Amino acid sequence: MILRAMHKALWxxxxxxxxxxxxxxxxxxATVDRPVSAKLVRHVVxxxxxxxxxxxxxxxxxxxxxxxxxxxxxxxGELVAxxxxxRLAFHCGSEDWTVVYLGEQRALxxxxxxxxxxxxxxxxxxxxxDEALRVADVWRWTELRTVFPELRPTAPLLRxxxxxxxxxxxxxxxxxxxxxEEQARxxxxxxxxxxGNQTVRSAQRLNAERLNLGAEPExxxxxxxxxxxxxxxxxxxxxxxxxxxxxxLLGAEPQLQVLACRALQDGFATAxxxxxxxxxxxxxxxxxxxxxDAKALCEQPKDSLLFAVALRGNPTLRAxxxxxxxxxxxxxxxxxxxECASANEGVACHCDFRLCEAAxxxxxxxxxxxxxxxxxxxxxxxxxxxASR
Numbered sequence: 137m138i139l140r141a142m143h144k145a146l147w148x149x150x151x152x153x154x155x156x157x158x159x160x161x162x163x164x165x166a167t168v169d170r171p172v173s174a175k176l177v178r179h180v181v182x183x184x185x186x187x188x189x190x191x192x193x194x195x196x197x198x199x200x201x202x203x204x205x206x207x208x209x210x211x212x213g214e215l216v217a218x219x220x221x222x223r224l225a226f227h228c229g230s231e232d233w234t235v236v237y238l239g240e241q242r243a244l245x246x247x248x249x250x251x252x253x254x255x256x257x258x259x260x261x262x263x264x265x266d267e268a269l270r271v272a273d274v275w276r277w278t279e280l281r282t283v284f285p286e287l288r289p290t291a292p293l294l295r296x297x298x299x300x301x302x303x304x305x306x307x308x309x310x311x312x313x314x315x316x317e318e319q320a321r322x323x324x325x326x327x328x329x330x331x332g333n334q335t336v337r338s339a340q341r342l343n344a345e346r347l348n349l350g351a352e353p354e355x356x357x358x359x360x361x362x363x364x365x366x367x368x369x370x371x372x373x374x375x376x377x378x379x380x381x382x383x384x385l386l387g388a389e390p391q392l393q394v395l396a397c398r399a400l401q402d403g404f405a406t407a408x409x410x411x412x413x414x415x416x417x418x419x420x421x422x423x424x425x426x427x428x429d430a431k432a433l434c435e436q437p438k439d440s441l442l443f444a445v446a447l448r449g450n451p452t453l454r455a456x457x458x459x460x461x462x463x464x465x466x467x468x469x470x471x472x473x474x475e476c477a478s479a480n481e482g483v484a485c486h487c488d489f490r491l492c493e494a495a496x497x498x499x500x501x502x503x504x505x506x507x508x509x510x511x512x513x514x515x516x517x518x519x520x521x522x523a524s525r
Contacts, residue, residue: 163178163180165210174196222238224236294311360386407441410445463518468517481522484520485521500512
């Protein structure tokens with residue numbers, strides 16, 4: 137039951153039986169009229185009663201633009217406008233001044249470096265161009281997009297903005313406006329960035345943004361250099377989506393097959409690399425260890441491209457690979473006790489293992505830790521006993 141409610145321009149007082157009272161106020165901290173009209177408003181809610189507390193938010197209201205949430209911890213402060221009408225600055229209480237760069241519909245916040253105890257010093261405020269680069273570094277794309285039309289489209293800014301959700305035509309037009317030399321450098325740098333990005337747009341989207349990286353010699357060079365590392369097990373590699381996009385951008389590039397085959401021969405290949413080798417007609421000869429080691433047998437399905445590519449490159453692998461695949465289905469003959477770790481040598485025992493860890497062995501017996509496994513291909517079973525110490 138509402139007992140009392142009073143309304144004035146900037147505050148509301150409401151009491152509800154057994155719940156306490158709520159006092160809401162919207163104090164205007166500061167205003168400015170010229171050359172742009174704006175006001176800084178706090179929204180304060182005081183709840184009185186059991187568990188009462190105060191909460192507050194603040195926003196900057198600028199004519200013709202969406203409200204901008206800001207940090208303001210006091211009901212007193214200042215709000216000033218730059219003579220150009222494209223910047224505002226405010227501070228609340230003793231806090232430092234905050235600069236607001238005005239975009240067409242929204243705004244971009246920046247720390248000014250000017251103490252709130254002093255008048256706003258516009259000379260100390262960062263240039264919007266430099267501030268945009270800083271914002272790009274911390275991935276505040278929504279804010280950067282609001283002021284993008286007012287920026288000078290330099291190669292460094294466009295390189296950072298490439299990963300943002302800018303409209304294609306806006307970003308692409310800015311790229312086209314660059315001198316040809318800067319365009320080429322930008323494309324090469326984006327190609328390098330693409331190599332290290334885990335989530336990448338498709339090749340079709342990249343080309344739609346007018347980059348056409350696959351046709352840029354320096355970009356192709358960097359892509360190939362990137363794939364040398366991406367296919368190497370000793371280094372961190374980008375995700376499969378990135379590699380697939382790079383392969384698609386490079387198109388018919390003979391060196392790709394060489395890189396992918398070399399990686400497979402080293403016992404490492406991503407899914408896109410295997411697909412590339414599978415589509416190609418050139419064989420990639422590999423050793424038995426590539427398909428018969430525990431990693432391959434435990435992680436690859438029977439119809440894996442890895443096995444298909446390996447068999448085409450080395451047909452002599454067919455018999456040992458088929459035997460290994462058959463052994464994956466053998467019955468394990470072992471008692472529940474004792475554990476092999478505590479059993480005497482040669483005694484049948486229980487061992488924790490997966491058949492894929494041992495199925496690729498070329499002979500009948502193999503030792504895994506303290507366990508000796510003996511494959512009986514006639515009975516299709518594997519016997520377990522304590523290995524020699």
